[in-house]
Amino acid sequence: xxxxxxxxxxxxxxxxxxxxxxxxxxxxxxxxxxxxxxxxxxxxxxxxxxxxxxxxxxxxxxxxxxxxxxxxxxxxxxxxxxxxxxxxxxxxxxxxxxxxxxxxxxxxxxxxxxxxxxxxxxxxxxxxxxxxxxxxxxxxxxxxxxxxxxxxxxxxxxxxxxxxxxxxx
Amino acid sequence: xxxxxxxxxxxxxxxxxxxxxxxxxxxxxxxxxxxxxxxxxxxxxxxxxxxxxxxxxxxxxxxxxxxxxxxxxxxxxxxxxxxxxxxxxxxxxxxxxxxxxxxxxxxxxxxxxxxxxxxxxxxxxxxxxxxxxxxxxxxxxxx
Numbered sequence: 001x002x003x004x005x006x007x008x009x010x011x012x013x014x015x016x017x018x019x020x021x022x023x024x025x026x027x028x029x030x031x032x033x034x035x036x037x038x039x040x041x042x043x044x045x046x047x048x049x050x051x052x053x054x055x056x057x058x059x060x061x062x063x064x065x066x067x068x069x070x071x072x073x074x075x076x077x078x079x080x081x082x083x084x085x086x087x088x089x090x091x092x093x094x095x096x097x098x099x100x101x102x103x104x105x106x107x108x109x110x111x112x113x114x115x116x117x118x119x120x121x122x123x124x125x126x127x128x129x130x131x132x133x134x135x136x137x138x139x140x141x142x143x144x145x146x147x148x149x150x151x152x153x154x155x156x157x158x159x160x161x162x163x164x165x166x167x168x169x
Numbered sequence: 170x171x172x173x174x175x176x177x178x179x180x181x182x183x184x185x186x187x188x189x190x191x192x193x194x195x196x197x198x199x200x201x202x203x204x205x206x207x208x209x210x211x212x213x214x215x216x217x218x219x220x221x222x223x224x225x226x227x228x229x230x231x232x233x234x235x236x237x238x239x240x241x242x243x244x245x246x247x248x249x250x251x252x253x254x255x256x257x258x259x260x261x262x263x264x265x266x267x268x269x270x271x272x273x274x275x276x277x278x279x280x281x282x283x284x285x286x287x288x289x290x291x292x293x294x295x296x297x298x299x300x301x302x303x304x305x306x307x308x309x310x311x312x
Contacts, residue, residue, distance in 0.1 A: 047227035049234065051234055067230065067242060088222040092247070095244065096243065149214035161206075161213065
C-alpha cells in the first residue's frame with residue numbers, strides 16, 4: 001500500500017499526464033542518438049560492469065556498449081510526449097547488432113497499450129533503434145505504472161520529481 | 170570469454186551477482202528525485218527513496234554477460250517484471266537457472282529463468298533472459 005493520500009497533480013515540468021490523456025497508437029516521435037565513448041563509460045559505471053568487452057585492452061577487438069544502454073532514449077521519447085513519473089514495471093528487450101562508439105542510432109517509439117489493474121493505471125510503449133544503414137539494432141517494450149498511489153486517490157498537489165528530465169545517461 | 174557453452178545442461182545455475190546499494194549510486198548532480206530524496210519519494214506515496222530499476226536489473230545483465238559474453242551483446246533477449254520497489258540501501262542478488270536450449274541457425278539459444286532477490290530473499294525482479302552460444306567449435310583442428 002502507498003503512504004500518500006493523493007496522486008501528484010503536477011510538478012516543476014507541468015501537469016502530470018492522466019490516464020485519459022494517453023493515446024494508444026500515438027507516435028512518440030524520433031531522435032538521433034549519438035553513441036560516444038563517454039556515454040559507454042557512464043553506462044558501465046551505472047551498471048558497475050567493467051568487462052573488457054566494454055573496455056578493450058591493447059590489441060583487442062573494437063569496443064561495444066552494454067545492451068542496457070538502450071534504456072534511456074525510448075524513455076526520453078516517452079517523456080517528450082507525456083509527463084509520467086510513475087514506476088517502471090516491465091522491460092522487454094532484444095539486441096540485434098552491436099552498439100559501437102562513434103555511431104548514430106535513430107530511435108522511434110509509440111504507445112501500444114494502456115490498462116487498469118489492481119487499482120492502478122499502466123501504459124505500454126515500444127521503441128526500436130536502427131543504425132545509419134537502417135538495420136535494426138534493438139527493439140524494446142516497456143510498461144510503466146502512472147502512479148504508485150492507487151487510482152481511486154484524487155490528483156492533488158505538486159511533486160518534487162518529474163517524468164521529464166535532462167536527456168542524459 | 171564466456172562460461173556457458175553448447176554443452177550446458179538444463180538446470181545449470183548461473184553464478185550469482187550481488188550488490189549492496191547506496192543512495193549515492195542513484196545521484197545525478199543535485200537533482201531531487203524519488204531515487205535520492207525522502208520528501209520527493211513521499212510525495213509519490215513511497216515510504217523511502219527507491220532504486221533506479223535498470224540499475225537493479227543490471228545485476229542480471231552482468232550475470233548474462235559473464236555467462237555468454239558476445240552472445241549476450243548481440244542476440245541477448247530479456248523480459249523482466251519489476252515486482253516490488255527496491256530501496257536505495259537494499260542488498261540485491263541476481264540468480265538464474267538454464268531452463269531450455271534451442272537451435273537458432275548456427276547458434277544455440279540458451280533460455281534462463283532469472284530473478285533478483287533482496288536481503289529478505291523477497292523477489293523484486295523476475296523474468297526470463299536468453300542469449301546465444303556457437304554450436305560449431307571455433308578452435309582450429311589439431312594438426
